[in-house]
Amino acid sequence: MTYDEAKKTLEAAGQGHVLRFWDKLDETARAALLAQIEALDFAAIARMQGILADAGKPVNAGSDFEPAPVAELGEVAHASAVAKGEALLREGKVAVLLVAGGQGSRLGYEGPKGAYPIGPVTEEHSLFWYHTRKLVGLAKTYGATVPFYIMTSETNDAATRAHFEANGWFGMDPADVCFFIQGMWPALDPQGKIILDTPGHIFMSPDGHGGTLAALDRSGALADMARRGIEQVFFFQVDNPMVEVADPAFIGFHASQHADMTLKVCLKRDAHEGMGVVVRRGDHFAMVEYSELTDEQMERINPDGTLWLRYGSPAIHVFSYDFLRREADKDMPLHLAHKKIPYVNDAGEIVKPSAPNGYKFEKFIFDVMPNAKTLLNLAFDRTQEFSPVKNAEGNDSPATVRRDLQAKWRGWFAKNGIDIPDDMPIEIDPAYILNADQLRTKGLRIG
Numbered sequence: 055m056t057y058d059e060a061k062k063t064l065e066a067a068g069q070g071h072v073l074r075f076w077d078k079l080d081e082t083a084r085a086a087l088l089a090q091i092e093a094l095d096f097a098a099i100a101r102m103q104g105i106l107a108d109a110g111k112p113v114n115a116g117s118d119f120e121p122a123p124v125a126e127l128g129e130v131a132h133a134s135a136v137a138k139g140e141a142l143l144r145e146g147k148v149a150v151l152l153v154a155g156g157q158g159s160r161l162g163y164e165g166p167k168g169a170y171p172i173g174p175v176t177e178e179h180s181l182f183w184y185h186t187r188k189l190v191g192l193a194k195t196y197g198a199t200v201p202f203y204i205m206t207s208e209t210n211d212a213a214t215r216a217h218f219e220a221n222g223w224f225g226m227d228p229a230d231v232c233f234f235i236q237g238m239w240p241a242l243d244p245q246g247k248i249i250l251d252t253p254g255h256i257f258m259s260p261d262g263h264g265g266t267l268a269a270l271d272r273s274g275a276l277a278d279m280a281r282r283g284i285e286q287v288f289f290f291q292v293d294n295p296m297v298e299v300a301d302p303a304f305i306g307f308h309a310s311q312h313a314d315m316t317l318k319v320c321l322k323r324d325a326h327e328g329m330g331v332v333v334r335r336g337d338h339f340a341m342v343e344y345s346e347l348t349d350e351q352m353e354r355i356n357p358d359g360t361l362w363l364r365y366g367s368p369a370i371h372v373f374s375y376d377f378l379r380r381e382a383d384k385d386m387p388l389h390l391a392h393k394k395i396p397y398v399n400d401a402g403e404i405v406k407p408s409a410p411n412g413y414k415f416e417k418f419i420f421d422v423m424p425n426a427k428t429l430l431n432l433a434f435d436r437t438q439e440f441s442p443v444k445n446a447e448g449n450d451s452p453a454t455v456r457r458d459l460q461a462k463w464r465g466w467f468a469k470n471g472i473d474i475p476d477d478m479p480i481e482i483d484p485a486y487i488l489n490a491d492q493l494r495t496k497g498l499r500i501g
């Protein structure tokens with residue numbers, strides 16, 4: 055793109071100010087800025103400007119919904135779901151999709167969140183170590199590859215790949231690990247203008263975990279799934295090392311009902327826990343975020359004393375490949391967040407604002423839910439599968455995650471008749487032992 059082309063395009067979109075420091079830029083900076091402008095999605099920017107009018111309006115879910123039904127599998131249904139899921143794993147029809155493009159700002163860790171060392175005994179074992187070792191364990195157990203698709207962002211892609219390389223891909227064949235980069239978007243000021251964070255650079259931020267769909271398609275990852283004959287895709291977030299990756303019961307339940315999407319849901323810690331809830335509105339399902347609920351809705355009690363909205367979603371899903379394919383090229387709704395965004399003032403100086411001054415836009419993966427023809431929710435026991443690293447301290451911090459991981463493993467030993475004292479550090483490599491049954495059949499190693 056030439057300077058004249060950039061100028062024309064920007065002016066047509068009311069964004070001519072992006073070139074206002076052009077005369078002060080050297081050749082390299084000019085080329086980089088032109089490349090940024092060329093990559094801008096002006097149709098998306100126009101949509102963003104359209105929703106700026108909603109900024110500041112409280113988002114609330116209204117009252118035209120009810121909690122979605124949640125399945126709990128009895129012994130027989132569980133056994134049949136496991137059999138179906140295991141058959142799909144044996145046939146190599148299951149892939150795993152991890153979204154790891156986030157910025158992890160609450161944790162405040164330098165580097166990709168997935169590289170965060172979380173091992174209770176072997177400290178350097180990262181979140182990625184746990185996730186990937188589970189795929190190695192699944193491949194050994196079922197005798198078929200489970201390909202791993204990992205979404206990164208421009209900010210953390212190189213560091214994520216370097217972490218895998220430096221750790222020998224955690225035992226996986228690199229040919230079965232596919233990184234793909236999510237999209238980045240500019241932020242807008244309240245007047246809908248693109249924000250420059252240096253005189254020659256447009257401030258950009260990741261387009262949200264909903265960016266997965268378009269990025270899967272654009273990168274060729276969806277085509278790769280098709281080539282491999284993938285039918286079901288297990289989706290999860292980078293921060294939860296307790297997750298039962300490609301849990302056969304979950305995959306099997308979803309597949310046997312021919313669902314487009316199935317979500318794992320668990321009982322909320324309390325009425326105000328910050329989790330999304332799955333609701334039914336008319337003939338479709340949707341996610342309502344906790345920030346969209348009134349106190350009354352969150353605290354409402356059923357006649358049997360349980361919470362009306364008692365199940366929350368930790369973002370553990372299965373999608374059918376066909377559904378992902380159908381959704382991949384659709385526009386998704388945009389959500390805006392008021393944020394502090396560094397910017398250059400007219401003197402070309404960089405300013406770090408102390409209050410929110412602009413809007414970042416994100417797509418959310420759960421916005422595909424209303425398009426699902428069949429959508430199911432399956433209850434699970436959070437003590438066994440959910441403990442995320444969100445914060446540096448307190449709830450959902452590294453300390454609580456290490457505690458919960460070890461409690462889970464102690465439970466596996468207890469099931470096999472062995473008591474591990476609470477003060478004895480413990481760690482299990484999922485490439486060898488994926489569950490309590492494997493602990494029994496593969497022999498016990500304590501260390």
Ligand code: UTP
Binds near residue numbers: 161291292444
């Ligand atoms: P969170 O909403 O917890 O955000 O992401 P985060 O970036 O990890 O952490 P904070 O909020 O800045 O502290 C949930 C999951 O979605 C992924 C994250 O990597 C995480 O696995 N995600 C989020 C993306 O892949 N891309 C995004 O643009 C946003």
